[in-house]
Amino acid sequence: MVPNPLALIAEVTHRCPLHCVYCSNPLELAGTKAELSTEEWTSVLQQCGKLGMLHAHFTGGEPLARPDLAELISAARAAGLYTNLITSGIGLNEQRLQTLVDAGLDHIQISFQDSREAAANWIAGAKAHAHKIELSRAIRKHKIAFTVNLVVHRQNLDHLEEMIAFIEQLNPERVEIAHTQYYSWALANRAALLPTRAQLEKAVMIVADAEQRLAGRMRIDSVVPDYYAKYPKACMGGWGRRLMLINPAGKVLPCHAAEVLPGMSFENVREKTLDWIWQESSSFRKFRGEDWMPEPCRSCDRRGEDFGGCRCQAYLLAGSDMVTDPACSLAPSHGIVEAAVREANADTAVAQPTLASSFVQLQKQTTDLWSYRTNPE
């Protein structure tokens, strides 16, 4: 008997007003017409409750692009789930926030791209920064938990102290200092985003100081990026161990990136129950447990902690999902990650934010640096 999943990640749409260059959505986005209906999501959320899940994380794209978001939150609460909204805040005003809180929203997590407006809008490919600040003030009028998610990378790590001070002013209970993870859009843009070792080492000290200074007031969650770590991350807490992700079209995945894996098919909630997908589907069983593991994982003491690392990263970097994650210093393919790190440290240049009057113009002016996330049909 497989233990219950703990949480659902509900990608309710891939539509988004932002174009962040490190977006974790797949390069092939799910189209608007394929999106699950309100009734289909409601059935999914009821199934999640029965499966024993505790949390529903509503994300996207931008979940606020769904006009029925309040209904989905209230369906999640009715199913006994803790509700979290992961959002850019675009599409939220005080009135709609009140509606979501009334529907049973427990926690809101707003992403910030930077403390500096021009830089933030440059990363997001949208003028979103000022609205996020305004919204943060409105959030604090409600008794819901508030987390700021700050994505850090080569282009903003040099002023991490300033960014933490900026976030303190917004007064959240917690901040996630999330180093960019290199999948999909971020992998395509890795050269512009991967930090130098010096940037990283300085950041680790700044975070440690801030943690001590802010203890009891603002909790900081931060993880060393896996390219610079000795061992790989336990991606999603292990394949098929804790989480289920459902994409806008109802496809059920063990993680954000799994669709890139070759030769795998994933089930759809339109055809199968979540319980069956969790327990029985070949996709969720494929990398669950230790039977699939190659050496050096198979005989490694850490195999119960990191589960061989991330299957998608193994495929994307080393060309096979059956090998140890190349981020692991013990992996035969670790040289691939070392080469990327060497390249990132060959020079320490960072770019200047580009200002443009429209997104199309911004795209044109930055083609040498990165590609912005686009929107689905």
Next chain:
Amino acid sequence: MAAPADTSRPRLAAGCRWGPESKTGAGEERVILFPEGAIKLQGTGRQVLERCDGQRTFGEIIAELQKQFGAADPAKIRGDISQFLEQLQRKRIVDY
């Protein structure tokens, strides 16, 4: 950051709440849900947090539990509960 004062009124932080009974059944265990996780509580831990209602003061909570655990060393009870709440405050699950 400091231990709770006797006059403070410990309470669950914003967005932290007890999970529904359907998640825990009729047993002794209860669950607290918070943004990125959950903790299961039973025994003393549960009795402490059930008293963190924003009404009782820390001093009152201590007195109630010292009375209940009459045989145990009162100073140790105070120390343990204080440390427990301080840890939860660090995680932003409890305010005082």
